[in-house]
Amino acid sequence: SPRTPPPHPPPQQALKMSAAEEEVFKTPLSTPICLLDSTEAFGGLTDAEKLYAHHLSCGSWSGALCCLVQCSPESPPLFALLHSLFSAEPPARLQPKAEAAGVSAEDWNAFMQFTACFLGNMGNYLSFGDTKFVPRCSRASFTSILGASVNAAELLARWDAIADRVYDLSAGCRQMGLEGDGISTYYSEGIAKADIELVQAFLTEGGMGDQAYNTRLFREKGGVLRLCVASAEAREGVEHEFRGEKIRVEYGDHAPFMRALADQIERARASVPSDRGDQAEMCDQYVKAFRGGNIEDHKASQRAWVKDKAPPVESNIGFIESYRDPFGVRGEFEGFVAVVNREQSRKFQVLVDNAMEFIAMLPWPAAFEKDTFLRPDFTALDVVSFASSGIPAGINIPNYDDIRQDIGFKNVSLGNVLSAQSPSERITFLSDSDVAVFKEWRGKSFEVQVAIHELLGHGSGKLLREEADGGFNFDHEAVEHPLTGGKVLTWYKPGETWDGKFGAMSSSYEECRAECVGIFLCCEPKILKMFGHEASEGEVTDVVYGNWLIMVRAGLLGLEFYTPSSGTWRQAHMQARYVILRVLLEAGGGLVSIQGEGEGAVVSLDRSKILTVGREAIGAFLTKLNVYKATADVAAGSEMYSALSAVPEDMLALRQAVLAAKQPRKLFVQPVTRCGDDGKVTLQDYPATPEGLIASFVDRFSDDGPLSGLVEEVAKCGQFPYPN
Numbered sequence: 001s002p003r004t005p006p007p008h009p010p011p012q013q014a015l016k017m018s019a020a021e022e023e024v025f026k027t028p029l030s031t032p033i034c035l036l037d038s039t040e041a042f043g044g045l046t047d048a049e050k051l052y053a054h055h056l057s058c059g060s061w062s063g064a065l066c067c068l069v070q071c072s073p074e075s076p077p078l079f080a081l082l083h084s085l086f087s088a089e090p091p092a093r094l095q096p097k098a099e100a101a102g103v104s105a106e107d108w109n110a111f112m113q114f115t116a117c118f119l120g121n122m123g124n125y126l127s128f129g130d131t132k133f134v135p136r137c138s139r140a141s142f143t144s145i146l147g148a149s150v151n152a153a154e155l156l157a158r159w160d161a162i163a164d165r166v167y168d169l170s171a172g173c174r175q176m177g178l179e180g181d182g183i184s185t186y187y188s189e190g191i192a193k194a195d196i197e198l199v200q201a202f203l204t205e206g207g208m209g210d211q212a213y214n215t216r217l218f219r220e221k222g223g224v225l226r227l228c229v230a231s232a233e234a235r236e237g238v239e240h241e242f243r244g245e246k247i248r249v250e251y252g253d254h255a256p257f258m259r260a261l262a263d264q265i266e267r268a269r270a271s272v273p274s275d276r277g278d279q280a281e282m283c284d285q286y287v288k289a290f291r292g293g294n295i296e297d298h299k300a301s302q303r304a305w306v307k308d309k310a311p312p313v314e315s316n317i318g319f320i321e322s323y324r325d326p327f328g329v330r331g332e333f334e335g336f337v338a339v340v341n342r343e344q345s346r347k348f349q350v351l352v353d354n355a356m357e358f359i360a361m362l363p364w365p366a367a368f369e370k371d372t373f374l375r376p377d378f379t380a381l382d383v384v385s386f387a388s389s390g391i392p393a394g395i396n397i398p399n400y401d402d403i404r405q406d407i408g409f410k411n412v413s414l415g416n417v418l419s420a421q422s423p424s425e426r427i428t429f430l431s432d433s434d435v436a437v438f439k440e441w442r443g444k445s446f447e448v449q450v451a452i453h454e455l456l457g458h459g460s461g462k463l464l465r466e467e468a469d470g471g472f473n474f475d476h477e478a479v480e481h482p483l484t485g486g487k488v489l490t491w492y493k494p495g496e497t498w499d500g501k502f503g504a505m506s507s508s509y510e511e512c513r514a515e516c517v518g519i520f521l522c523c524e525p526k527i528l529k530m531f532g533h534e535a536s537e538g539e540v541t542d543v544v545y546g547n548w549l550i551m552v553r554a555g556l557l558g559l560e561f562y563t564p565s566s567g568t569w570r571q572a573h574m575q576a577r578y579v580i581l582r583v584l585l586e587a588g589g590g591l592v593s594i595q596g597e598g599e600g601a602v603v604s605l606d607r608s609k610i611l612t613v614g615r616e617a618i619g620a621f622l623t624k625l626n627v628y629k630a631t632a633d634v635a636a637g638s639e640m641y642s643a644l645s646a647v648p649e650d651m652l653a654l655r656q657a658v659l660a661a662k663q664p665r666k667l668f669v670q671p672v673t674r675c676g677d678d679g680k681v682t683l684q685d686y687p688a689t690p691e692g693l694i695a696s697f698v699d700r701f702s703d704d705g706p707l708s709g710l711v712e713e714v715a716k717c718g719q720f721p722y723p724n
Contacts, residue, residue: 033693047679058264072185076717077717090695116690125175127390128571134169186217210295216330228250234251235252283301314340317334351456352375367474380413393446394412418446429661449551453515461629464630464631466494476488488631508569508576516622555578559658569645579641579644589613591605591609
């Protein structure tokens with residue numbers, strides 16, 4: 001396999017863009033940066049707990065280097081180049097040398113902003129939106145900055161090999177996608193959706209539908225399809241014949257990162273108390289999964305993780321979310337380590353205690369709900385490390401359907417992520433009175449929405465399935481289809497999974513279902529009371545109005561993440577919110593309206609109609625979402641969701657205003673854990689600046705630290721599987 005990115009067409013072959021079009025892809029002049037503060041929470045841990053957190057954090061960041069490989073061919077060598085640049089001398093020492101070489105202050109700032117965005121997204125595509133971003137400074141200025149380094153000769157040689165790709169904005173690489181609609185390093189060039197579907201069918205029929213999560217797929221010149229599995233141990237490939245195609249399954253993709261990850265988890269395992277057997281089992285299964293690559297071992301780790309109730313240090317690691325895979329079945333690596341906020345968690349646990357009562361309020365029949373609600377942990381966490389391309393506000397995992405239905409799941413709310421706000425943010429597309437409500441209630445409304453979304457949204461609903469022994473997990477003769485009135489005619493066959501059936505649409509569809517549950521149930525006074533908000537029956541309080549207002553505005557802002565040329569969406573959550581906006585607009589009755597043009601457009605919500613027109617429309621839509629998912633009715637679900645995801649001419653005009661008014665998404669500076677010679681672990685914080693973000697990455701992967709040597713391995717990675 002090649003050790004460098006594949007040949008790249010010269011820039012003159014790229015389709016020329018206008019200056020206005022290019023502006024969309026340039027790194028912002030200033031990106032808000034927030035400190036992910038966990039000092040107080042970490043300080044409350046015992047020495048053993050701190051050591052456990054330290055090793056899991058190091059392991060997570062080892063694995064996160066996979067994100068670079070999963071992003072673009074140029075991301076791994078660019079990361080190695082930038083790390084080498086700033087390891088040799090910090091920005092404060094390099095800047096005067098660069099300016100002496102003719103680099104303007106503006107170009108230096110542009111370079112720093114690009115570097116911060118690159119590190120914060122673990123690659124040169126936005127983690128939220130999957131579009132490419134390029135330096136605002138010229139290539140000449142970028143080159144001059146590297147030329148001012150003490151390691152200029154080495155850095156310039158490495159830069160010359162990737163510079164074309166870094167600045168390339170030709171049509172085929174502006175976003176992630178397949179078959180000419182973008183790039184994806186989950187697949188080699190020329191892989192078609194039909195190839196991916198074939199391999200997914202091969203896995204499903206072999207009872208390995210979930211194995212796709214930790215793989216990439218490539219086609220050799222001879223036509224053989226190579227399914228490359230992430231594992232520390234490389235094994236000789238086994239070739240299979242399937243429907244006239246040759247498929248070779250190989251192990252050893254991302255090997256150096258998986259090896260370091262497994263090593264660190266083994267060290268963490270030594271700090272697990274003897275009375276936390278499930279936590280010990282989780283660590284043991286993680287090690288097996290990351291060394292050997294068998295997804296069944298990772299599923300075993302997730303079963304143990306779900307059973308490990310209320311640990312002081314919470315963590316989850318693996319190839320988890322499939323948002324960035326254009327086909328929707330391969331997971332991006334992520335690993336988080338966090339400290340439980342016990343006081344805030346008690347509030348969430350009350351919601352868990354009453355979950356069955358609230359789930360019964362959802363608009364679908366009982367046959368389409370789990371037979372037993374498997375009580376999950378629902379904890380508020382302060383994140384110490386979130387090693388991936390982006391950081392969410394809440395999580396509901398694992399994503400494995402069988403574990404969710406048979407064992408359960410966990411919910412986490414990431415408190416220090418939720419509380420991090422940018423003081424410079426402008427609130428667009430709302431009236432002045434609504435802006436005031438938005439600012440006052442955003443945090444409190446979002447807290448309620450995230451809690452319901454994760455626990456009662458992702459935690460509700462049943463997949464109707466046929467078991468391997470020919471039985472069913474529902475009465476297929478008696479259960480009535482709530483939308484047709486007849487029998488249920490479709491269900492999941494043995495080996496089939498939700499995301500395997502619904503493919504690329506599954507992520508956004510499920511986020512839409514969970515978001516709808518959130519705004520549907522947030523109107524319930526008993527739920528609001530759990531979060532400290534009093535409401536009487538039939539009253540729409542500010543916290544409820546604020547939540548619905550946030551949703552309809554987010555639906556409008558979602559247009560930023562739609563690509564008209566291909567008719568595709570680049571971000572699952574924002575597509576979901578746009579779909580909800582469409583549902584509420586189509587509900588009529590003056591519930592939601594958009595008035596005005598351009599950046600002066602205003603989205604309005606009639607508070608008096610939320611509990612009538614609004615809830616009725618969301619309830620009817622939510623029933624369809626859940627029933628089509630439950631019955632594996634891909635045809636009906638896809639038809640409905642695709643129709644609501646369409647962007648008509650009036651919305652395309654609004655999209656231009658949304659693009660003109662868009663603001664950069666905030667980045668996080670995360671702390672670095674350090675273990676001293678005495679075995680004591682401390683937490684190192686950094687300033688919330690580009691310089692601070694850069695320094696954190698330099699220290700995290702320093703030559704004298706626990707992850708030394710991994711940057712050299714990153715430098716060898718290109719689009720194709722790591723050479724063993």
